[in-house]
Amino acid sequence: xxxxxxxxxxxxxxxxxxxxxxxxxxxxxxxxxxxxxxxxxxxxxxxxxxxxxxxxxxxxxxxxxxxxxxxxxxxxxxxxxxxxxxxxxxxxxxxxxxxxxxxxxxxxxxxxxxxxxxxxxxxxxxxxxxxxxxxxxxxxxxxxxxxxxxxxxxxxxxxxxxxxxxxxxxxxxxxxxxxxxxxxxxxxxxxxxxxxxxxxxxxxxxxxxxxxxxxxxxxxxxxxxxxxxxxxxxxxxxxxxxxxxxxxxxxxxxxxxxxxxxxxxxxxxxxxxxxxxxxxxxxxxxxxxxxxxxxxxxxxxxxxxxxxxxxxxxxxxxxxxxxxxxxxxxxxxxxxxxxxxxxxxxxxxxxxxxxxxxxxxxxxxxxxxxxxxxxxxxxxxxxxxxxxxxxxxxxxxxxxxxxxxxxxxxxxxxxxxxxxxxxxxxxxxxxxxxxxxxxxxxxxxxxxxxxxxxxxxxxxxxxxxxxxxxxxxxxxxxxxxxxxxxxxxxxxxxxxxxxxxxxxxxxxxxxxxxxxxxxxxxxxxxxxxxxxxxxxxxxxxxxxxxxxxxxxxxxxxxxxxxxxxxxxxxxxxxxxxxxxxxxxxxxxxxxxxxxxxxxxxxxxxxxxxxxxxxxxxxxxxxxxxxxxxxxxxxxxxxxxxxxxxxxxxxxxxxxxxxxxxxxxxxxxxxxxxxxxxxxxxxxxxxxxxxxxxxxxxxxxxxxxxxxxxxxx
DNA sequence: CTGGCGCTAAAACATACCAT
DNA sequence: ATGGTATGTTTTAGCGCCAG
Numbered sequence: 001x002x003x004x005x006x007x008x009x010x011x012x013x014x015x016x017x018x019x020x021x022x023x024x025x026x027x028x029x030x031x032x033x034x035x036x037x038x039x040x041x042x043x044x045x046x047x048x049x050x051x052x053x054x055x056x057x058x059x060x061x062x063x064x065x066x067x068x069x070x071x072x073x074x075x076x077x078x079x080x081x082x083x084x085x086x087x088x089x090x091x092x093x094x095x096x097x098x099x100x101x102x103x104x105x106x107x108x109x110x111x112x113x114x115x116x117x118x119x120x121x122x123x124x125x126x127x128x129x130x131x132x133x134x135x136x137x138x139x140x141x142x143x144x145x146x147x148x149x150x151x152x153x154x155x156x157x158x159x160x161x162x163x164x165x166x167x168x169x170x171x172x173x174x175x176x177x178x179x180x181x182x183x184x185x186x187x188x189x190x191x192x193x194x195x196x197x198x199x200x201x202x203x204x205x206x207x208x209x210x211x212x213x214x215x216x217x218x219x220x221x222x223x224x225x226x227x228x229x230x231x232x233x234x235x236x237x238x239x240x241x242x243x244x245x246x247x248x249x250x251x252x253x254x255x256x257x258x259x260x261x262x263x264x265x266x267x268x269x270x271x272x273x274x275x276x277x278x279x280x281x282x283x284x285x286x287x288x289x290x291x292x293x294x295x296x297x298x299x300x301x302x303x304x305x306x307x308x309x310x311x312x313x314x315x316x317x318x319x320x321x322x323x324x325x326x327x328x329x330x331x332x333x334x335x336x337x338x339x340x341x342x343x344x345x346x347x348x349x350x351x352x353x354x355x356x357x358x359x360x361x362x363x364x365x366x367x368x369x370x371x372x373x374x375x376x377x378x379x380x381x382x383x384x385x386x387x388x389x390x391x392x393x394x395x396x397x398x399x400x401x402x403x404x405x406x407x408x409x410x411x412x413x414x415x416x417x418x419x420x421x422x423x424x425x426x427x428x429x430x431x432x433x434x435x436x437x438x439x440x441x442x443x444x445x446x447x448x449x450x451x452x453x454x455x456x457x458x459x460x461x462x463x464x465x466x467x468x469x470x471x472x473x474x475x476x477x478x479x480x481x482x483x484x485x486x487x488x489x490x491x492x493x494x495x496x497x498x499x500x501x502x503x504x505x506x507x508x509x510x511x512x513x514x515x516x517x518x519x520x521x522x523x524x525x526x527x528x529x530x531x532x533x534x535x536x537x538x539x540x541x542x543x544x545x546x547x548x549x550x551x552x553x554x555x556x557x558x559x560x561x562x563x564x565x566x567x568x569x570x571x572x573x574x575x576x577x578x579x580x581x582x583x584x585x586x587x588x589x590x591x592x593x594x595x596x597x598x599x600x601x602x603x604x605x606x607x608x609x610x611x612x613x614x615x616x617x618x619x620x621x622x623x624x625x626x627x628x629x630x631x632x633x634x635x636x637x638x639x640x641x642x643x644x645x646x647x648x649x650x651x652x653x654x655x656x657x658x659x660x661x662x663x664x665x666x667x668x669x670x671x672x673x674x675x676x677x678x679x680x681x682x683x684x685x686x687x688x689x690x691x692x693x694x695x696x697x698x699x700x701x702x703x704x705x706x707x708x709x710x711x712x
Numbered sequence: 713c714t715g716g717c718g719c720t721a722a723a724a725c726a727t728a729c730c731a732t
Numbered sequence: 733a734t735g736g737t738a739t740g741t742t743t744t745a746g747c748g749c750c751a752g
Contacts, residue, residue, distance in 0.1 A: 060724065071735080084732065085734045311733085320733060321732060 013062040016049045020066060023048075024073050034074075034306070035299030038101050041070050046104040053106070054113040057159040063106045070103065084321060086311040095277055096292050101305065105277060112272040114160045115167050118144065119267045122257045133157060143168070143180065143257065170260045170275065171267070176253035178212030183223075188212065189244050198240050200233055201225070216250055287374035294392040295431050296399070303402065304395040308371045310339045312402070330408040331401070342405065343370050343398050348417055352401070352424055356393050370398075389432055396428045481534045483582060487575050488534075537562050537572065584609060584650065609650035 027040060049058070049066065067089065074092070075085045094100025121130055122143060133145060144164045145157075173188040175181050181188045184195045184202055195202045202208065206224045215222055221244065229237060258265030261275055291304045306312045315325055315337040329337040331348040343349060344366055357364035367373045377394055400423050407413050415423070488494075559571035 061722095068735090075734095088734060317733080323732090 013049075013052065013058070016052060017062070017065055017069070019048050020045055020069050024069060028073070033299035033302070035297070035302035037074050038103070038302055039298060041074060041103055042101075045070055045073075046109075049106065050109075050113070053110040054116070057114065058106055058110045060107075066106060074103070084313065086306065086313065086317070087309055091309075093277070095274060097288055098278065099288050099309070101302070108276040109269075109273055111163060111276060112269045115163050115272055116267075116269050117160050118164055118167050119257070121145075125254075143186075167272075170272075171257045172260050172265075174256050174258050174265065175212055175247075176251050176255045178214075178216060178250045178255060180255035181212045183210050183212050183215045184208055189247070191243055194240065194244075197243070198236050201236055201240060204229075204233075212255075213250060216247070218249065221247075287371060287377070290374045290377055290391050291395065293388060294395050295388050296392050296395040297431065300395050300399045304398055307339065307343055307398050307402075308374050310370060312339055312343075314339050314342055330405045340369055343401060344373060348420070349397070349401055351417055352397050352421055355421055355424070356397075389428075392428060392431060396424055396431070400424045400427060481531050484534045484537060484575065484579050485530055487579070488570065533564065537570075584646070609647060612647075612651060 023044060027037075032040070052058075071085065071089055071092075090105075091099065092101045093103050093105040096102045120127070121133070124130055145161060172190060173181055173186055175188050184205065185193060185208070187193045191197070195208075204225045204227060206226055207214075221241065257267075259267040259271060262271060287308070288305075291301050291308065294301065294304075296304065303312070311317065315328075316339065318325060329335050329341055329346050331342070332346050335341050335346065344353070350366065353366070367376060374394060377391070400420060404415055404420055404423075407415070559573040560576060561569050561571050563569045
């Protein structure tokens, strides 16, 4: 450091600029993402000038040069030509919590570093440097030196001394033995300077410079005035005493200064820096922590930041910068590609969002802007890691969408919507795994699919089905429907298929049903129509019982009425509970007349809870706990009332380790019903699907079991 | 030796216009 | 929408000068 030279001279700073340029030259030769560049700037470039800045005030011209270097590197990267400066520099310099990238503001940083000297001036009782400074400039009071009035050779200390006012305003005085604090002139009671509060009293006091230790004795305050107080001055005196009455008395400690914006009162350069930065930004706490506290990689975080600032280089943004392009959203090919369209409202993107919004809230409505979305993207409840996982969702979706969009532009390749969804989910899982975050909702760990014909229990871990442990059973929604039909038939109720009659309203509220005859309808179509109705009955009225079904206890259950399409009203009683219980206890089938064909097989079948437990037991010991804690119901039958609760209860009783059992079901009935189809459509769009399908001839050759073999 | 004054160059600030 | 550049205006640091 060139001591003794002109502090204003540029040459002190030449070295810094040179070093910066050297570093940049190396970095520019390699490809770095925006996130990488931010990291490098924050960690390396910002610390280079710190040493010099801790003594010398930095000239604006140098700040300009350094800022230009850092700015160009940030936006230009390794490109030769100039890049677009997407976000203005003062915003970039804000701290991350309030919407910037945390690049240091050199001026403010310099100010904070220099203020440190003023702080040390107060903390250090006998330091040589303090003696010298004191000797040269004289002490104004015990807190700081006199103002610098000389004009030559005093630049450094003058700059530092000029910072005193602002530091003083942000600190408070902690009175110890009262040897430094002036009663009238220092703001020691926290309410302001007494001179300014009580000017009349001040004007008649004997010694304006008295210290607290001179005015205070253990008996109380000892304020001496030059004359007796007039009547109108007494009121002021009373008020004044009221204000300082709470003074706890002096101690043996020396008086000291405390930082005003933190309760421990310790000054640090960083605190002052952050305070100064906030002051020039105003208070605008945004949704920014959602970004920075997520588990996404740094480059994705920075990209998300760009999107949330609505400054991502979409076609709209490019048009604003004067590039003429025909703008069509690459995903839906319909609307203009604006920031909010591409990342939120485009119908392709909206579908990806729906994957997650349906979990969170059935009544989710998409906010207008990307920044608004981040503000309301809050997960209530859940563990800390779950919250972090949830915060990552927007980042992940935007990142994948952006990559997809770029791929379509530059490589001409398109992914299907299902593949995009798949990518989002796997990417999310990957990031979480990297960060050792155990996401519990992540790729639903356990899928119990209650399909129409077949019930399959398949453990899923880390996105892979554990094939050994898959259990299937022919008991499914279809059988339940059949049972219901038979059971009703037994009671003399026949479901008329919708096509077989015509219903007219003769008078308001009164209907006439005319039977029609279609001799050519096949039996299977009739059955299909009956089933459609029965399955509606099933879904409307049936309810999984809390306890295993038995005839005696349910014989007196109140009935529920259901109106058939032809106008008959049927009363469904015990069957409401009996039918669903077949899922849990297949042997019940035997008791239903007309289902004898199933009775034999049913006896050997296990109930749903048993299947789940068996399946889990076939899995690795380590993951069993996890599997128990997230069991997902999918498929149409799963929307049955109370099914979730019943399954949870049964599992709790039967699970061997008394593990935490949690059964999940998508809150949205439609989604739950069709989740199997969604899954199918994702599967069909995967690259590996090629090996999973086979032709009709193959099917005929190998038979139905080939399905299980080919696509486990 | 000190304080005040005024000059000058440089810095800082403001504005307009252009490029990306 | 942002930064760069040119240009003009205002402020300030640095310094000499001079009276007291």
